[in-house]
Amino acid sequence: MAQQAYMTETVGGGSGPERPGSRLRRLMHRLFTGWRGDPRIWRRGIVLAVLALLLALVMLLHSHIPNRVGNLGSLTETFLPWLGFAIPVLLLLGLIRKSATALIAVLLPAIVWLNLFGGLLTDKSGSGGDLMVATHNVNAENPDPAGTARSVASSGADVLALEEVPGSAVSVYEKALASTYKYHGVVGTVGLWSKYPLTDVRAVDIRLGWNRAMRATVTTPKGPIAVYVAHMPSVRVKVEAGFTARQRDTSADALGEAIAEEPLKQVVLLGDLNGTMNDRSLNAVTSQMRSTQGAAGSGFGFSWPASFPMARIDQIMVRGVEPESSWTLPRTGSDHLPVAARVKLDTSS
Structure with a gap:
């Protein structure tokens, strides 16, 4: 009887347990519902888009950053992989701003970073050796x-x-x-x-x-x-x-x-x-x-x-x-x- 009551309450739309992932789906639905038909999604986030492009350029052209002032080029190259942490930050800000322009722009530094360091994410080690x-x-x-x-x-x-x-x-x-x-x-x-x-x-x-x-x-x-x-x-x-x-x-x-x-x-x-x-x-x-x-x-x-x-x-x-x-x-x-x-x-x- 207890099990039947529980099922009735759930089917009837009461406060029964949610299916796994339903909360996330509702959140994503709310996030993107307000974007449809809103022309501002392309005008918002221009600053974020510019920052994403600059990040991509720094990683792509790091060898051209001059060393004449404080060896800035070498400093950048020493910690170059860590610039990748800026990518999810820009992605999150783009989502918050509901900016399609920013989200598309973030793809560029992501591609550059993966091209530079993606190979290090896989295990290339073998066995043996002399x-x-x-x-x-x-x-x-x-x-x-x-x-x-x-x-x-x-x-x-x-x-x-x-x-x-x-x-x-x-x-x-x-x-x-x-x-x-x-x-x-x-x-x-x-x-x-x-x-x-x-x-x-x-x-x-x-x-x-x-x-x-x-x-x-x-x-x-x-x-x-x-x-x-x-x-x-x-x-x-x-x-x-x-x-x-x-x-x-x-x-x-x-x-x-x-x-x-x-x-x-x-x-x-x-x-x-x-x-x-x-x-x-x-x-x-x-x-x-x-x-x-x-x-x-x-x-x-x-x-x-x-x-x-x-x-x-x-x-x-x-x-x-x-x-x-x-x-x-x-x-x-x-x-x-x-x-x-x-x-x-x-x-x-």
Whole structure:
């Protein structure tokens, strides 16, 4: 009897439970009902439409934004993916304003963003690979260097690069990594640890006056590869000067020259470049190497800051080597996340 009464009340249009989605359909119906026959839907939202077009132009023509004033172009390129968050905001405002013009205009930045970054939304990682490499800016002020070393070593990396290693902590890292890596070399504030023999370990001059880059030959079971480790100078965002990166840019040019002269066919670059793949100022490096994240990653792989990653400035790049997968490792005591990749070597070289 109770069930019959309930059904009668519902059929009769009482206060019975709504079907799933009915509330949303009513809301959308109310939203669009007032649009029909209203010529103002094309006149409203002109400002929103203009903002949408400007957003699309910034993303589409980012390489033409000048660096002469505060390195504005590089600053924009560093955080370029985040401009996509403006798209749903403009879409929502267009709906609120009931502006067909604004809604159509929002399609343009959406298409541009998907063209630039849509490929990063899919998982391109594969299985296998001959070699696992990893890199980590450990932070000179790391409160637990030994724990950080054990954490990255537990990833299973065959070759591990560390940046921003202060002289006072070198022995700590050496001791913590000794059981996992038989071979290692430290040059200035960067170091390379390997399960395979290292030869021709030397500093790479990146025009700083002190050593923050090195090169070594790693003799793997499938042949030798040249491994570069680099820590580009930091960039700063200052109110009076904007995005200051001149020293970083000079060092990037020098690193690019060194890699261009590398005689070995297979090259891997590990390090904190203090810049993203979109930053034109790193073109001397990025133009001749592939990013493992872009080629075989899953998502954007942001690595900095570790508390809320907003940019991938820690890079694993390759030349003459095929990326298989790329990912970030768990957070350590550093302000950067470690990044890792698996690569396939060319046995014919």
